Amino acid sequence: MLVLTRGGYALPGTSTDFKTGTWRTSRPQHQHWAAPCHSACPAGEDAQAYIAQVQENHPREAWETIVTVNPLPSVTGRICPHPCEQACNRGSFDTPLAIHSIERFLGDEARRQGWTYPVDPGRGAGAAVAVVGAGPAGLSAAYHLRRRGYQVTLFDALPEAGGLLRSAIPINRLPRDVLDADITRILGLGIEFRGRTRLGVDVHIDELRSDYRALFLAPGTAKAKAWSVDGAVPTDHRTALELLQEWVAAGSLPTPQSVILHGGGNTALDLCRAMKRAGVKEVHLVTASGLPGPGTEPDDIINVVPRELNQAVEEGITIHPHRTIQRLLFRGSKVVGVEMVALRKLPTKSGRTGRIAFEGTETLLHADMVIPAIGENVEPTGFSTLLGGKEYFRPNNPFGRLDHTPGVFVGGDARGDRGTVSAAIGDGRLAAIAIDAYIRQGDDPEENGRDTIDFAHINLNYFEPAPRVEEPILPVAERTDTAEIDGPLSGAAITREAARCFSCGNCLACDNCWTFCPDNAVIKTTALAKDGSHYVFDYEYCKGCGVCASECPCGYIVMNPE
């Protein structure tokens, strides 16, 4: 009979009796970082999170992820200058994710499919809160307050909600049926909208303060900044915003032979394009900012949506970057042109940056009309005590809480340093959170403490170059005042685009750690681990080699010394 001695064999898998985890000096841990796209989004969207849901083919859940912070993804997907894409780690590899296209697709899909906002206003204290100004900031605050169960009354001087989205932004960039449908859906959550009600005229701040537990003020900026060039002002000058609003409302525009716009934002560029299309032969934009390119610092780039700039150039707008107007040329009392001079944003003696003009670079530019587009301040009527003589509200906290005026919060363009739809939406959300805390006498909510993951943490070996999707854009000859210029993308194109995401700082469920651990110390599970991933470390056996951390494509594993 065959006999094996005890020394001659061992039972299968019995090595697990020996806990190699005691060898370890540092332990791998999952770390959910903030993705750069998330940190850069003024509205607070976590693009990484919803792109992951698109990758999993759950578009509705992806949309719900967005609308827990931003109720207007079809709007921001179209017109936000998308700083998320400037920050996207993929930009250092090939080209950034077309985050705005994915966002827009989800917003449009929600409307097409009739997905309802995941809002249950039943919960919460039910107290009454007033919101003044129904632009994106006010709409966002109303929505987020409603989500928390408050009774919200939304006041606006105009008959309809939307703010500048409705009154100024060109229809060919933001179709009004898109805007109307979304606003209707938001107000449909049980928000009382009172149009044609101007604070300071029809209602007064003290009234509101006594009738409502808290107030959110988002009047935007409507008072044109004073414009003069070295003391001279053309007698009949109109501002770009006025002209644009007239054009959006009535379709009419002045059509001189040539025009010079002075300013460097969306208002200037939108008016340039509208006038060019209306038949103005020569349209010049004089801006102190630079064009994107090697010679321009990121904070010095003209503050418009990048693809709008390309389209404007295609349409024949002449841009004079890093220039200002230092003299108006008159014939009699009529303006006939300007004198430009080159300038740059540079550090000055005081340490702050200032715009320095360079003597000897003066040039003349002739035109029939000069239009300022240098921005607006808060219209003080109704707010003068709160403004205290300043041009904007300047709360010293991200929530917009005004010191000395308990229960009053402000946000959006009225803060002076905002200027985008997404910043307005972000302000509305933060204020809603703070108002909720104020009414419940809780503490200010904690800010997101996650550090942002940088490009160096991404293991590029695991990604392939892939072209970015580009939305179809109407050819110049087919562009009109009303037809949307940027077309939609198909679901298939969106899926392809989402697949390019590095999943910065969050698990991609790629299995690498599970595959590469020489010690079988990464365990995979269908159930969700506490951190939301499907992987757990078995510290009884993990020797702390660090292979999993090096080979995690997304930087989701870090080694912490023990």
Place this chain on the structure above:
Amino acid sequence: MTTTDDTAVETSVDTTTDIAARKAALRNRLKDKRGSNEAPARAGTAFSIAELREHQPAFRGLEAGHRACQGCGEALGARLVAESAGPDVILTNATGCLEIFTSPWPQSAWRVPWIHSLFENSAAIAAGVEAAMKHLGKSTKVIAQGGDGGTFDIGFQALSGMLERMHNVLYVCYDNEAYMNTGVQRSGSTPHAAATTTSPAGLERMGKRHLKKDLLSIIAAHHIPYAASASVAYPVDLRRKVRRAMEVEGPTFLQVHCPCPLGWGHESSVTVEVARLAVQTGLFPLVEFERGEVAGVMPLRNPKPVTDYLKLQNRFRHLFSNDPRAREEREHLQALADHTIEKFNLRGEEADPLDSEGADTVRRGGLVA
């Protein structure tokens, strides 16, 4: 080490019953293993890691608790091979790190039948087991394993004989380019200019004087149905090659490149990175032979300079000194890589999803297979 049976070294066991019981136990464990990866249904309870370990969605032939160094490429290579080969196998093992670190008596990290006899005879033992299986009418595949010392050098004649007699055996060589288990002595596989304890860098020489033996071509020259090289850095490719080699009737051979943090002198965390660079520089080409002819290669997209690979490892540290010979040897290694790239026509013409950059692409839900 804890043992329950320290004094019982000489206790005899009736293997007929014991083996049957072990097989039954194993079958039960394997049934779990091959079942779904659904966590056991027990609502509201958290599962212990030990329970989850029993419900992994892939077969595990090599278990945790083995004594390999941190970041051992050989442990990773063997894990991946055993995983892809599946449960219906018998393994033999030559003496070497893999044998030692997986079988510290009275334990074993193997969950499949495994036998070790000597340093030089893994292939001979496998040939015998295969003959026995044939005699019993069983289809269980036999896999012989050995290190590079056990394969390129001391076990070579047994291997050559096994191949020549056309046994239905897959031979896997875990190539960590030196005799690691006895303290890093040079082998026929150690690359040119690498320092080992028996080919030190110094006044006389810049590391190993001779070249890495082209074993794969020698093996292929036995006219066997399938012989291939693989790397732990490309697990999808490795798994495919194991499955291919398992399917083929007759002798097959795999040479798996396995970095050794201890012997190569690199951080344990960069094991996979080092293995990847060996492939991407052209120093370790991934090639498949059928009946002696090249049947496929993994093309290189933009081959990297060999210094990218060398500078991560202390065994090549002397090549970065001021000594004029250092430069010469670096150039020599680059020329060897260029030669290999030319010889196997490795340079890809255009980006290919299966080339050195594409083959490891991931997506949500796993590697792109």
